[in-house]
Amino acid sequence: MSLDVATIRSAPKVLLHDHLDGGLRPRTVIELAADAGYRDLPTTDPDELAAWFFQGKPDSSLEQYLEAFTHTVAVMQTPEALERVAAECVEDLAADGVVYAEVRFAPELHLQSGMTLDEVVQATLAGLRRGAEGRDITMGLLLSAIRQAAARSVEIAELAIRHRDEGVLGFDMAGPEAGYPPTRYLDAFHLIAHENFHFTLHAGEAFGLPSIWEALQWCGAERLGHGVRIVDDITVHPDGHVSLGRLSAFVRDRRVPLEMCPTSNVHIGAVRSIADHPIDLLRRLRFRVTVNTDNRLMSGISLTDEFAALARTFGIGLEDMEWLTLNGIKSAFLPFDGRLRIINEQVKPGYARLRAAASAAELVTR
Numbered sequence: 001m002s003l004d005v006a007t008i009r010s011a012p013k014v015l016l017h018d019h020l021d022g023g024l025r026p027r028t029v030i031e032l033a034a035d036a037g038y039r040d041l042p043t044t045d046p047d048e049l050a051a052w053f054f055q056g057k058p059d060s061s062l063e064q065y066l067e068a069f070t071h072t073v074a075v076m077q078t079p080e081a082l083e084r085v086a087a088e089c090v091e092d093l094a095a096d097g098v099v100y101a102e103v104r105f106a107p108e109l110h111l112q113s114g115m116t117l118d119e120v121v122q123a124t125l126a127g128l129r130r131g132a133e134g135r136d137i138t139m140g141l142l143l144s145a146i147r148q149a150a151a152r153s154v155e156i157a158e159l160a161i162r163h164r165d166e167g168v169l170g171f172d173m174a175g176p177e178a179g180y181p182p183t184r185y186l187d188a189f190h191l192i193a194h195e196n197f198h199f200t201l202h203a204g205e206a207f208g209l210p211s212i213w214e215a216l217q218w219c220g221a222e223r224l225g226h227g228v229r230i231v232d233d234i235t236v237h238p239d240g241h242v243s244l245g246r247l248s249a250f251v252r253d254r255r256v257p258l259e260m261c262p263t264s265n266v267h268i269g270a271v272r273s274i275a276d277h278p279i280d281l282l283r284r285l286r287f288r289v290t291v292n293t294d295n296r297l298m299s300g301i302s303l304t305d306e307f308a309a310l311a312r313t314f315g316i317g318l319e320d321m322e323w324l325t326l327n328g329i330k331s332a333f334l335p336f337d338g339r340l341r342i343i344n345e346q347v348k349p350g351y352a353r354l355r356a357a358a359s360a361a362e363l364v365t366r
């Protein structure tokens with residue numbers, strides 16, 4: 001079955017890799033900036049600001065990409081701002097047909113107005129709960145430590161564990177990979193493992209195979225944030241035969257989830273275009289691929305847009321989309337009973353309805 005945008009939007013979707021500070025509404029940024037007395041925005045027109053944030057322009061640069069986060073983080077420094085941003089995040093995802101999402105952010109970046117780390121997390125969780133009220137969506141929060149910031153990885157791991165019964169589902173390590181190998185932060189990963197908790201980390205996006213190898217074999221990561229460079233360990237021969245190296249075979253055999261974000265990967269230069277993205281090869285080789293947005297504001301996208309791009313570029317159909325969605329919920333940090341409920345009550349029935357509707361429409365047109 002071919003996929004149109006309306007079908008994609010109505011299909012139940014799962015999102016594992018989405019940054020809270022990368023998904024604000026432009027109008028919200030402007031209003032929060034006014035409330036905080038923040039005067040460094042490039043414009044206070046919502047449409048112009050959305051265009052400025054968008055990183056898919058020919059003149060986009062890494063410097064502007066980083067500056068974009070400077071602005072969003074600057075307006076997320078009070079409990080009220082964090083709660084609003086989190087609630088609107090849930091509203092936007094639910095409106096896009098997302099039934100389960102894990103949103104991540106770095107609490108240590110939100111202390112400029114005197115909040116404690118615990119207050120930052122509590123305000124964000126309150127926003128997620130408020131946004132989910134009356135909506136058919138389940139939300140979880142991941143706490144990210146920042147590689148290049150102050151050495152607070154253990155403190156953030158402890159913070160995640162402290163709030164694990166309130167809606168925090170796991171720990172993440174974000175920031176530049178080059179020069180900041182994950183083995184620097186082993187104490188944090190060992191603490192998470194010791195507490196029988198969950199963690200993912202950014203690996204194999206801007207850096208190569210060593211980043212993935214260290215994340216898995218030294219740190220024990222359950223999932224890989226992006227993992228694009230695993231393709232460097234895969235050889236496609238002229239006759240179409242594919243050979244896997246030791247690492248890529250391990251990743252596939254162990255069903256290591258890959259939190260792939262195609263549009264964002266193009267915008268930061270990890271791949272040249274969607275057509276060059278390894279996600280379709282990895283899907284056909286049956287790696288545990290998941291589809292994600294990364295930063296909805298900076299990439300100007302929704303999860304519907306991501307799937308639409310894959311449908312246009314690689315011709316994926318409804319069955320492919322369901323498979324990718326099931327990969328996502330199977331890889332979630334939600335407890336098993338919750339995952340099973342979403343699969344049996346939302347994902348499978350949702351795709352069954354869409355297939356039935358498509359079959360009925362086909363009969364009518366015959």
